[in-house]
Amino acid sequence: MMPAQLKTWLAFGSGIGIEISGPRDSESLHATAVRVRPTGARVIGKLEIENFAHQPAGVWGTEFSNFARRAGMRHVGATVILPRHEVIVRQLLLPGVSAKDLDSAIGFQLDGLHPYPEDDVTASWSRLGSSDTVLIAITRRAVIDRYATLFAEAGIKIACFTCSAAVVYSALRLFDAAPAPQILAADVALSHIEVYGESPTRPLFSASFDSNANAALERAAALARSELRIDQENAADPISFEVLLRAAPALPYAAALASACPRLGLAVNLLPQSQRQASSRALLIPSVVAGVIVLSLAVALAAFPGYENRKYIRSLEAEIAKVQPLAKRAEAIDRRSEATRKKVQQLDDFRRRAKSDMDVLQEMTRVLPPSTWLNLLEVNRSQIYLAGETDQAAPLLKTIDASPLFEASEFAMPPIRTTAGEVFRIRTNREAGK
Numbered sequence: 001m002m003p004a005q006l007k008t009w010l011a012f013g014s015g016i017g018i019e020i021s022g023p024r025d026s027e028s029l030h031a032t033a034v035r036v037r038p039t040g041a042r043v044i045g046k047l048e049i050e051n052f053a054h055q056p057a058g059v060w061g062t063e064f065s066n067f068a069r070r071a072g073m074r075h076v077g078a079t080v081i082l083p084r085h086e087v088i089v090r091q092l093l094l095p096g097v098s099a100k101d102l103d104s105a106i107g108f109q110l111d112g113l114h115p116y117p118e119d120d121v122t123a124s125w126s127r128l129g130s131s132d133t134v135l136i137a138i139t140r141r142a143v144i145d146r147y148a149t150l151f152a153e154a155g156i157k158i159a160c161f162t163c164s165a166a167v168v169y170s171a172l173r174l175f176d177a178a179p180a181p182q183i184l185a186a187d188v189a190l191s192h193i194e195v196y197g198e199s200p201t202r203p204l205f206s207a208s209f210d211s212n213a214n215a216a217l218e219r220a221a222a223l224a225r226s227e228l229r230i231d232q233e234n235a236a237d238p239i240s241f242e243v244l245l246r247a248a249p250a251l252p253y254a255a256a257l258a259s260a261c262p263r264l265g266l267a268v269n270l271l272p273q274s275q276r277q278a279s280s281r282a283l284l285i286p287s288v289v290a291g292v293i294v295l296s297l298a299v300a301l302a303a304f305p306g307y308e309n310r311k312y313i314r315s316l317e318a319e320i321a322k323v324q325p326l327a328k329r330a331e332a333i334d335r336r337s338e339a340t341r342k343k344v345q346q347l348d349d350f351r352r353r354a355k356s357d358m359d360v361l362q363e364m365t366r367v368l369p370p371s372t373w374l375n376l377l378e379v380n381r382s383q384i385y386l387a388g389e390t391d392q393a394a395p396l397l398k399t400i401d402a403s404p405l406f407e408a409s410e411f412a413m414p415p416i417r418t419t420a421g422e423v424f425r426i427r428t429n430r431e432a433g434k
Helices: 004-009 057-070 099-113 141-154 164-174 216-228 241-245 250-260 281-301 306-367 394-401
Strands: 013-021 028-037 040-049 078-081 088-093 121-127 133-140 158-162 183-188 192-198 205-210 373-379 383-390 406-417 422-430
Touching (some): 040 057, 078 250, 099 121, 121 141, 133 141, 158 250, 164 241, 183 241, 192 216, 306 373, 306 394, 383 406, 394 406
Antiparallel strands (some): 373 383, 406 422
16 A cells, blocks of 8 residues: 555646546536646646537547647546446455455456346456455446447547546545545436445445435435444435535546546556557656655665665675676677678678679670670679670670570660671660579
């Protein structure tokens, strides 16, 4: 568990949180952009898009892109809170289970926590602080695919699909190490009532209730108090999420905090790893620098035995000094081997080149008629220049091109008629690989 003071000093970043709310046939998108510093979080901008799923993706995607650009966060991957009715939130008490065995223990019990087919389930979980309780979010894979496709078509970067309980729990502890011992909050929407609570006997409670029935809020609060072991008679009415988080709208704000500081909250992410679009790593530089400074100060001020540290470092340096000559010798051998390999390659190339040139000379001797004599034969890697005298120069081009070693022969200068015949100068190309 990260110390609370260190966690606060590492709270650097910018993030965008998105809440999807409302019935499926008229879902709304609520977005909030925040900039987080150890002194607190500042809201940069807000956006609301009604019935976004039934609009052309390019329209509402452009509107969101302009919102992110104005906030200076076009590079940020947003954290999205899935609709509460699409996510099952469960808690498991796993006393004595170590971190390395946690995944196996949860996977063993996961089938009993949801009603979905096994091949249509996506789940993510995280331990609640240092307690033995694990928060588990479960949804159908079809839900993830639907929203991932919607945001991809709109060109919106998504880093996380999560649930409201995870971001609210994390937001309450980002700047405050010890929230109130008893919390009971409710968010009343058109189609449902979402209740969130904490108590000494239960680290977290999250549930959704139908809001159409009469006195639904009173019954939801009574059930939540019972689950949290809160005195029913003296308990106050549940507060709103806005009052709890001191921000409105509350859930997009909490999601934005999770987007800005993803490593300081619950790691509940239902989006497959391959589809996550993380924010620019440059944003982590302040956090890394601050973390290094704080850790350096903590090490310098701690009462760790300095003598043992120096002794260990000296022994480590001695071992390195023993191995270093062998490493240098191996490196020198590698360099010599590479140099020898290059020399052998050069010799092989030269041998092949000499044979190829001799083949050219032999072939030229074969194809030229006996009445032809040369006073110049210049050979390079791609072309051959020859000059001399013959009875008739024109047929030489066809004669030379008939050889498999030459092509595209042409006169470098027009033939000149003399008393003994014609003086010529021909340029021909060597065929590739010859």
